[in-house]
Amino acid sequence: MDNSTLFALLILFLPFTAFLYQLFFGKKLGAQTHLVSLGIMGIVLALSLGFFFQLFNHDLTGPILDVSGEWFSTGAFTLELGFYIDKVTIIMLMVVSLISFLVHLYSTAYMKDDPRYSRYFAFLGLFTFSMNGIILSNSLIMMYLFWELVGLSSYLLIGFWFEKNSAANACKKAFLTNRVGDIGMFIGMLLIFFTVGTFSINGITGAVTNGAFEGNMQLLSIAGVLVFMGAVGKSAQFPLHIWLPDAMEGPTPVSALIHAATMVAAGVYMTVRIFPFLTPDALQVVAVIGGITALGAALIAITQMDIKAVLAYSTISQLGYMIMALGVGAYQAGFFHLVTHAMFKACLFLCSGSVIHAMHHSLHHLGDHHTDPQDMGNMGGLKSKMPITYTAMLIATLAISGVPFFSGFLSKDAILAGTLSYYHTYHGWTIFLPIAGFGAAMVTAFYMFRLIFKTFHGKPVKPEIHEHVHESPLAMTAPLIVLSVLSLAVVFTLPQINPLDGHGWFAHAVGNGAHAAGLDIKHVNDGIHHAHHDAMNISLIVATLGILVSSLFYLFKIVNVEKLTSILNLIGLYSLSKNKFYIDAIYNALLYKPFMWFSKLASTIDWDIYDQKIVDGWGWITMKISVKSQEADYNWLDQKIVDGFGRFANYFGNELRTTQSGVVQNYLMGGIVGLVAIILIFQQF
Amino acid sequence: MYLNYSPIIIYTILAIIMVVVPLFIQSLISPKHNKGGSKLTSYECGEVPEGSAWVKFNVRFYVIALIFIIFDVEVVFMFPWAVVFQELGLLAFVEMLIFLLILLVGFAYVWVKGDLGWVKMKMKYAHGRYSKLSIKEEV
């Protein structure tokens, strides 16, 4: 085994050992039990860094590692598990291990007095293990295994405070919603498998290039869309996005790690991996779903009052961006946005966690257990009390809003260029994509600054709470500082330092992707290159506009928000957004209610009519018959035949025991007689 | 092809004859009367038998006999070697030394464990595995 394989194995299984340790020996170290997990994550981070530096080895062209071993073979087919590490893998690995490490660190303070402290770290370890598994896997089947495992760990962590009814419901909802996507993914995988005979991603790409689907591209399109359904579930895309806002019931560091930076991005990562064999038709579906999600979720975020809900919808919207980018063929931009988003969104979540933590402690101090510490309506003016959190959050907000000098600007800009270029190619309805992109960009800038202004600026809404708010401890602020630094554009563009040009090491490492199923990748990239300037100008304008309007509304309060709200509400616009486009209500009305009605009906038919009338009627008749037959049954069938078997075995065993008499003469006799009998019975001469 | 086995048949028949014929002859020539008295005693080279031959032997005889046989058989192996040992040369000599060494280990074992001693229990010169033994007190 060479070093790379060993390192990959270590990266995969070390978090698992952390999980096992915390699960079985978690109580041993008491309050210091996080040291083990933290140490292990540190090692994982160091190993990932070791891989990371190989990115700058310019001689490297192909994958760093591509090994696989047989899992089992049934004769008809063989399943293999293995690792595939290329530059995309390494970057993703780096993102996950870094954020996982920071979240572990952050959690030591945030979860400090929780009674299930060690179990929390156990679940974090399990999650990191499964996430690394997804990243390292070289085949769809292995990815699917770990895919379900991240689903499980997400389920466990969302429901971590399972005493709360809402948390228990949320984790159930997340799990079930994901299942819908996963079923699609599994069917898609099987469709591909039965055509090309392998689950290996490289193998599928190769087979597609060699024309395995020649003349049958519709099948590949359908299979691709089905596999993509997994990503729709996991990355909370419309129409399966409903679980993510509820998932905010989990601890905030978990939201940062799983529901902002890594697990939800796994869907995008998977789409990046399968990108080479998604047909142009399938990609169009991907793009449209991404566009709808990006714009819709952004519009919902405007009116939410819960600080984490805003961030949740913002996450959905940004994931929509990434998906849309992949859909329009802007492979590099999509993955770039995944990475930048992971950094600034993790930062935002951790900042919000810091705020909630401070609010919670203040409320606790006051003995107030009714006020919601997450409600922005209770905040305001926290800037002076929590300077580090404020600065970090501001940087991350600038990044997500697409302001130059920050990472979000570059990645978002590239995506928008991609949508413009897509429109230039296809015309017609595809104008929806750039509109969704730019619209979402503007709305994002607006609601993010709304969050900042309402939380940190202005006068405190409740001064008595404000008085007892304190800055969070170092273990919490340190990750904030690290992540906010990583939200700067220059981190990703080195050695290039022009804030308007994204062509740094990152672009170099990721490249432009390859495509095997009929998309002219060069054409797409040229288009993106041409659309670049327009996209940049427009996005600068919309970002400025969003921030400006937001500050008019919430910082300077020139516009009366309530008045505007009531005007908008005349045609129901405000409540449309406030109620999340009624999607939950629609599901409730279209799926849940009819389903419940149907099951009630079925239960009525089953119980009242079938059971009570028919079955019981039969019962009455059969009672009569059975009384008669009982006699026969008990006396004959039971007593004689069924018990007879048992008694036969019993009797036979007992009788046989006499052969084992303990008298050695009899034994020898038995042996001789047996031998002679065998000889006589089987002789044929 | 059963003819190949005819010597066996002949041998079997001969064996039966050899048993049956002397018995027959002695029944012819033996006296028909006066069968009692000393004629029924077991023959011990003219000595008068001392009690029954069906007595329990002390188990120590058995151990000694066993050990004796082992070292007796050792000599059986050495004999053919000794006859031709000049032709076989050094290699055979070394092999025989190894053989003797293995038997020597067995000899050392019975010696140290005290199996060569005769009177064992509760005696001050009982040794080896017998040194800790004691006769059970009669109740």
Add this chain to the structure above:
Amino acid sequence: MSNFSSIAYYIPELILVILILSVIVIDLIPSLQDLKFPVAFIGLGLLALALNLSHGVKASIFMDLIVVDPFSHFFKWIFVLATASILLVSRYSVEVEEENHVEYISLMLMILLGLFLMASSTNLLMIYLAIELVSIPSYILAGMKKNDRASNEASLKYVIFGSFASGLMLFGLSWLYGISGSTNILDIHAALLTNGNQFLVYMSLMMIMVGFGYKISMAPFHYWTPDVYEGSPTPVTAFFSIGPKAAGFAILIRVLYTIFTNDGSLNATSPLYDVNWTLIFAVLAAITMTIGNFLALHQENVKRLLAFSSISHVGFMLIAFTVIGTEALTALLFYLVIYFFMTLSAFIIAIFIKNKLDTDTIDGWKGLAIRNPLISAFMVISLVSLAGLPPTAGFVGKFYLLAVLFRAKTFYWLAVVAILNSIVSLYYYFKIIKSMYFLNEEEEVSSEPLEVNPYVKWTAILFSAQTLLFYFYWTPLIEFINRSLSFWNS
């Protein structure tokens, strides 16, 4: 190959001989007496190393008396592992007295040497000597508990039945020599092909089968098994249920496939002439497993129960002889490995119970689940595997064996009997589980925790864990077995 150059291939056995002698010598020197067990383990470690180095070697040595080939190599691994684990456990067993340790170790190692020879001998005389080399120390080991009547009785019965069986076998071997004029099994096969009488071949096969059948406790030569197993010290019983049985199967395969098939090799497809031994084995397999299972139903003694269970497992393994071909042998060897792990783990736990509670009866196990949940859980795994239920390797093993029948499309009735038998076996295996886990309300048992010696505990856990491991991932084992299925033949 000449005697002198053979020695290079004989290093594992030589290490073993030196080990036996040095254990005896060490015991004679008072200051070194405590080193017996460490030396034995170091020696077995060296042996394993030497064995590992001889991987894949094929040679016929000592003037074709014995061979070194992958087939014997496979069995040697089983023997070494069994001996080492049993010795490890025996050290902490109360049934083996401290002052008998040296005899115990050296006899065990002598049996190991005999097993090695059994797996690799290709000469009738060598086969007989090897079997005797295994048997005679076994008799002594069975009677190791000098002051225990049952142990003495076990030893005596073993001697009597053993000499009976080896006498008949020797008779059969002499017939074979008479027909073919050679004692080398390869030569015998060649001679039988050109010149042989079916009836004589049949008779000699039958009589040889007595000797081998006695070693693997196949019906109707199984009578000694329960008595000997019950009377012997438990570690010895555990050893008897693995080592000699595996060796018996090894020699049975070698002799049957070399002499009594038309091809004379492992790739054979049909029996010699029309001596239809596959049918005989089918009937014997059915009888063996039925007798084992039904006799086990009424047992209250765990050791006796495991003895009958081992008989029924032998019946299962005999299924592999009803079809001639490497596929059947793969299934057999696979089952043997699984059987090795599950039986040993069950026995090791029985040894532990005997040590702690001094009881052999199933009732004595009552409430074990409270007193030591870990050990009981692993006992459950072993028992479930013995019963052949998923998710344990016992299931996979049974599956492979039955698959052999279905692939060959023969002896469907045997498959039915086998399946019915495994249902019967559930009853008595779960009797133990019931005793450990379920108590009647009025019953009161001590809930005081039982401490386990770490070596015993980990050996048991390690072995039971294998049965789970091989349920989920057995490909390497199958590959190893497939590589091992190769005889030396000129």
